[in-house]
Amino acid sequence: xxxxxxxxxxxxxxxxxxxxxxxxxxxxxxxxxxxxxxxxxxxxxxxxxxxxxxxxxxxxxxxxxxxxxxxxxxxxxxxxxxxxxxxxxxxxxxxxxxxxxxxxxxxxxxxxxxxxxxxxxxxxxxxxxxxxxxxxxxxxxxxxxxxxxxxxxxxxxxxxxxxxxx
Amino acid sequence: xxxxxxxxxxxxxxxxxxxxxxxxxxxxxxxxxxxxxxxxxxxxxxxxxxxxxxxxxxxxxxxxxxxxxxxxxxxxxxxxxxxxxxxxxxxxxxxxxxxx
Numbered sequence: 001x002x003x004x005x006x007x008x009x010x011x012x013x014x015x016x017x018x019x020x021x022x023x024x025x026x027x028x029x030x031x032x033x034x035x036x037x038x039x040x041x042x043x044x045x046x047x048x049x050x051x052x053x054x055x056x057x058x059x060x061x062x063x064x065x066x067x068x069x070x071x072x073x074x075x076x077x078x079x080x081x082x083x084x085x086x087x088x089x090x091x092x093x094x095x096x097x098x099x100x101x102x103x104x105x106x107x108x109x110x111x112x113x114x115x116x117x118x119x120x121x122x123x124x125x126x127x128x129x130x131x132x133x134x135x136x137x138x139x140x141x142x143x144x145x146x147x148x149x150x151x152x153x154x155x156x157x158x159x160x161x162x163x164x165x166x
Numbered sequence: 167x168x169x170x171x172x173x174x175x176x177x178x179x180x181x182x183x184x185x186x187x188x189x190x191x192x193x194x195x196x197x198x199x200x201x202x203x204x205x206x207x208x209x210x211x212x213x214x215x216x217x218x219x220x221x222x223x224x225x226x227x228x229x230x231x232x233x234x235x236x237x238x239x240x241x242x243x244x245x246x247x248x249x250x251x252x253x254x255x256x257x258x259x260x261x262x263x264x265x266x
Binding site for chain 2: 052
C-alpha cells in the first residue's frame with residue numbers, strides 16, 4: 001500500500017495527542033489535545049472512504065462536543081488540576097495497570113499481524129456518499145434512528161433539569 | 167502490514183490510553199475526555215472493518231455511536247456542574263459520601 005506512510009505519520013500524531021491528553025496538567029490543554037486527536041481521526045475517515053463521517057466528526061465531535069467541554073471547564077474554573085499523587089502504592093498500582101494495558105495492546109497486535117486470512121481484494125469500494133448513508137438510515141435503520149432521536153430529547157430535558165439552579 | 171491492520175492496532179493503542187486515563191486521572195472532566203477517546207478508538211475500528219468487508223454498516227454504527235456520545239456528554243457535563251455546585255470540586259476522590 002502506497003498510503004501506509006501517511007497512515008503511520010497520522011497515527012504518530014494521533015497517539016502523541018492522546019498521550020498529551022493523558023499527561024496534561026491543565027484541563028484546557030487536555031481538551032485541545034483531544035481536539036487534535038479528533039481532527040486526525042477525521043482525516044482517517046476521509047482516507048478510509050467515509051467522507052460523511054469525517055465531516056460529522058469535525059462538526060459534532062471537534063466542534064460541538066469539545067466546545068461544551070471547554071465551556072464547562074472555564075465555567076467551573078477547573079483548568080488547574082491537582083498534582084498527580086505519587087505515593088509508593090499509587091505508583092506500584094499504576095505500573096501494574098500499564099503492564100495490563102500493554103498486554104491488551106500486544107495481544108491485539110499479535111492477533112492482527114499473525115492472522116493469515118487472505119487479503120480481501122474483492123471488496124469493492126463502497127458508495128459512502130451522504131445519499132447512500134441517508135437511504136440506508138431511513139430504510140434499514142429506521143428504528144434505531146427513532147430511538148436515538150428520543151434519546152437525544154431525553155438527554156436535552158435531563159441536562160436542563162440537572163443543571164438549572166434551585 | 168496493510169492499512170486495516172494498522173488501523174486496528176492504532177485503535178487498540180488509543181483505547182488503551184483512554185483506559186489509562188480513566189483509571190489514573192482523578193478529575194471528573196479528564197476522566198470524561200478519556201471516555202470520549204475510547205469511543206473514538208472504537209469508531210476508528212468500526213470504519214476500518216467496514217472498509218475491509220465492503221459494508222456500509224460500520225459507518226452507520228459510527229453514526230449512532232456519535233449521537234449517543236453527544237447525549238452522554240450533555241448529561242454527564244450537567245452532572246459535573248451540579249456536583250461542582252454542591253461539593254465545590256470536580257475531583258472524584260471527594261465524592262465518597264455513599265461509601266458507607
